[in-house]
Amino acid sequence: MKKNNRLFSIFLWFLVAFAGYLFINAFAAGFLGMIEMLTLGSRRYIVFLTLCLLAGLAWLYGLIAILIRKDPLRISKRLAKFLEILPGWLRWILAIAVSLFPTYILLFNSFGLMEFAYAFRIGLIIISGLVAAALAFPPHRTGSWLFIAAAWICTSGAFFATGGWLNRVTNYPFGLYWSEGNRLWDYSMLFGSNRYSTSSNEPVFTFITKGRQFIWAIPFLIPNIGILGVRLWDALMWIVPTFLVGFLAITGVRKGKEGWLIGLLFGLWTFSFLSQGPIYAPLVVSTILVILAVRSRSLALSILLVLAASWYADFSRYTWRYAPGLWAGMLALFEIAQPAFSNGRWKQFIRPVVLGLSGFIGGQFLQSLITWVQNGFSSELQVNALANVSGALSRQPLLWDRLWPNPTFPPGILLGALWAGLGLSLLLILLRVSRNWKLHWLHSLAATGVSVLFLVIGIIISTKIGGGSNLHNLDMFWISLALLAAWALRALLKAGFTIEGKPWWLIGAFCLALISPASYLAQYGKPLELPDKTLVEESLTLIQNRVDAVQEGREILFIDQRQLLTFGDIQNVELVADYEKKYLMDQAMSDNAAYFEKFIDDLAHHRFALIVTEPVRINYVTESERNFGEENNAWVKWVSSPLLCYYREAEYLPWVGVQLLVPRTFQEMPESCDLP
Numbered sequence: 001m002k003k004n005n006r007l008f009s010i011f012l013w014f015l016v017a018f019a020g021y022l023f024i025n026a027f028a029a030g031f032l033g034m035i036e037m038l039t040l041g042s043r044r045y046i047v048f049l050t051l052c053l054l055a056g057l058a059w060l061y062g063l064i065a066i067l068i069r070k071d072p073l074r075i076s077k078r079l080a081k082f083l084e085i086l087p088g089w090l091r092w093i094l095a096i097a098v099s100l101f102p103t104y105i106l107l108f109n110s111f112g113l114m115e116f117a118y119a120f121r122i123g124l125i126i127i128s129g130l131v132a133a134a135l136a137f138p139p140h141r142t143g144s145w146l147f148i149a150a151a152w153i154c155t156s157g158a159f160f161a162t163g164g165w166l167n168r169v170t171n172y173p174f175g176l177y178w179s180e181g182n183r184l185w186d187y188s189m190l191f192g193s194n195r196y197s198t199s200s201n202e203p204v205f206t207f208i209t210k211g212r213q214f215i216w217a218i219p220f221l222i223p224n225i226g227i228l229g230v231r232l233w234d235a236l237m238w239i240v241p242t243f244l245v246g247f248l249a250i251t252g253v254r255k256g257k258e259g260w261l262i263g264l265l266f267g268l269w270t271f272s273f274l275s276q277g278p279i280y281a282p283l284v285v286s287t288i289l290v291i292l293a294v295r296s297r298s299l300a301l302s303i304l305l306v307l308a309a310s311w312y313a314d315f316s317r318y319t320w321r322y323a324p325g326l327w328a329g330m331l332a333l334f335e336i337a338q339p340a341f342s343n344g345r346w347k348q349f350i351r352p353v354v355l356g357l358s359g360f361i362g363g364q365f366l367q368s369l370i371t372w373v374q375n376g377f378s379s380e381l382q383v384n385a386l387a388n389v390s391g392a393l394s395r396q397p398l399l400w401d402r403l404w405p406n407p408t409f410p411p412g413i414l415l416g417a418l419w420a421g422l423g424l425s426l427l428l429i430l431l432r433v434s435r436n437w438k439l440h441w442l443h444s445l446a447a448t449g450v451s452v453l454f455l456v457i458g459i460i461i462s463t464k465i466g467g468g469s470n471l472h473n474l475d476m477f478w479i480s481l482a483l484l485a486a487w488a489l490r491a492l493l494k495a496g497f498t499i500e501g502k503p504w505w506l507i508g509a510f511c512l513a514l515i516s517p518a519s520y521l522a523q524y525g526k527p528l529e530l531p532d533k534t535l536v537e538e539s540l541t542l543i544q545n546r547v548d549a550v551q552e553g554r555e556i557l558f559i560d561q562r563q564l565l566t567f568g569d570i571q572n573v574e575l576v577a578d579y580e581k582k583y584l585m586d587q588a589m590s591d592n593a594a595y596f597e598k599f600i601d602d603l604a605h606h607r608f609a610l611i612v613t614e615p616v617r618i619n620y621v622t623e624s625e626r627n628f629g630e631e632n633n634a635w636v637k638w639v640s641s642p643l644l645c646y647y648r649e650a651e652y653l654p655w656v657g658v659q660l661l662v663p664r665t666f667q668e669m670p671e672s673c674d675l676p
Helices: 002-032 043-069 074-083 088-107 118-136 143-166 180-191 210-221 227-250 256-275 281-295 299-316 323-334 345-364 366-374 389-394 413-433 441-462 472-494 504-521 533-548 581-589 593-604 629-646
Strands: 555-558 608-613 647-653 658-663
Touching (some): 002 043, 002 118, 088 118, 143 227, 143 256, 143 504, 180 227, 210 227, 210 281, 227 281, 227 472, 256 504, 281 299, 281 323, 281 472, 299 323, 299 366, 323 345, 345 366, 413 441, 413 504, 533 608, 533 647, 533 658, 581 593, 629 647
Parallel strands (some): 555 608
C-alpha cells in the first residue's frame, strides 16, 4: 500500500513539473518575448534563468524526498513552524494581499496588457491561492489542508472575477463595449427621461423589458449622477446579488464565527460559479426571493415571495417565468427528509406543490391580471396556458454550429458548459452515490428533471443568432446547480460532515468543484485601455461642433453612443428615439424587411442632417472567418449598405470608435447601391 502511495506521489510530482513548465513557458513568451531570440546579454533573461534554476532545484529536492525519505510533506512541517511564529492577524492580512495579487497584476496594471497565455493566468491564480493558504493555515499532513488550499484558490478566483467587473468603473464618456453606451441610455429612460429634449410627449421606446430596466435605472433616481456612478452600480449588480444567493442559502446552518466564515466562502464560490454565465441580476433577485421563501416557516409569506419572484422573472424575460416555481417546489421537497404518500404522509407534499403552483401562477397569469386591473377591468383578460416559446425561437435563425468550437466562442457551447459545470456536477453525483448526501429517489428525480430541462432550454437558446458568445443563456441551469450545491452543503453541515478522513477521490472532487470556476474565469479580463484624455476631449469637441453646425430644425440621429446625451457630454440635441443600434441589430437578425422599408426611405430622403454611429463598412464574412459572422452580415445587409448608399463619412474617430455621417449630395451618390 505504501509503495502504491509513493508511486502516486511521484506521478503527482511529475504532474507538478509539467504544470510548472507550462506556467514558465507562458510567462516567458508573454513577458520576455520570443525565447529563442533572447541572449545572456539580457539582464531580465539572466534573472529569469536563475529563478528557473532555483525552481528546478526545489522540485528535484522534493523528488528526492519522495524517493528516499518517503515523506514529501516533511518540508511543509518546517514551513508551518516558521509561519506560526507570525501573528495570526498578520498572516491573514498577507494571505488576502497575496490572493489579490493576480487581480491587480492582470487587471489593474499595464503588465496585464501583455499577451499572456492561459497557462500563466490560471497558474498565477493557483499559486497565489496556495501561498495564501499556507499563510493563513500553515500546511499540515492532512487531506483537509488540500481542501483549504482549494478554498483559497477559489477566493483568489473570486477576487479576479470581481476585479473584472470593477476595472470598468470609469468616467470615460464613450462606450466600453459594443452595446454599453446605448444600454446606459435604455436604463436612464425609466427615472431619468428629463435628461432629454424630445419633440413629442409620447413615451420613448426602449428595447428592454421593464423588469431588467428597473434594476439598472435605480441610480438615475440620484439627480445629476454621472457615468462613473452608473458604471459602479452596474458592476455591483453583477457581483452582490450572486454573492447573496450563496450567502443567504447557507447562513444560519452553523452558528458563530464558523457559520459566518462558511457563508462568506460559499457566497464567494457562488459568485464565481454564476459569473461563468454571467447571470443577469433580475433572475438572481428572483432566486434570492425563492431562497427566502423556502427558508421561511410561514406558508403565506412563502407563497407571496414565490409569486413575487416568478412575476418579476416573467416581467424581466418571459423565458424565466417558470424557473422560480420549479426551484421553489424542488427545494421545498428537499426539506422533507423522507417523502412518502403512505399513512397520510401525502400532506408533506402540500408545501412543495403549493409553492410550485404559486410560481406558475405568478409567472403565467399575474402580469396579465395586473394589466387588466390597471385598465379598469375594461379590456378583455388575456390569459395563455403556456408561453409560446417555439414562436419566439422561430423568429430568428438558430446557428447550431455554435455548439462546437467556433470564432464567436472558441470552446463552443457544449464544451464550454462541460468545462464550467463538470466539477460541481461530479461532486454532487459522488456525494449522492457515496450516501454522504442522503437523498430520496423523489429528491433525485426532481433535481435531475429540473437541471436537465433548463440545460436543454439553455443550449437551444444559445444557438439563436446574436447569442452563443458565452454561457449566459444557460442561466437557469447554472442557478439550478448552485441551488443544489447549497442544499447539499446544508445537508452535510447538519449531518456534521467533515472532510478529514474522507477518501482521496471525494476530497479531489471537492477541490475540483472549488477550483473549477476560477479555471474558467481566468481566460477573461485585462486592464482597461483608454485613449489619451486629450484625444477624448478633442473628440467630444469635434462632435459638439458638428452638432452645433446643423441647421436648426434638422434632426440628428445617434444610432450609437446615446450615453453622450444621457450624461450631458454632447448638448443641444433633440433626442431621436428611432433606429437605436441594438434594436436595429435585432430587426436585422430577423430579416424584417417591413421595418427597414421606413429606415431606408428616411435615409433616401436625408431625414437626418447628421448620424452618429460606430464605424460602418461593407464587409461580408463567413461564420468561420470572425466572431459573430452571421450577425455582421445581417448588419451589413440591412444597416451598413443603406447608410453608405445615402450618407458619407464626414469624420472618423477610431480612438473612440465613432463615425459621423452626413447626407451625400447628388454628385456624391454611388453609381449603384447594394440595397436589400
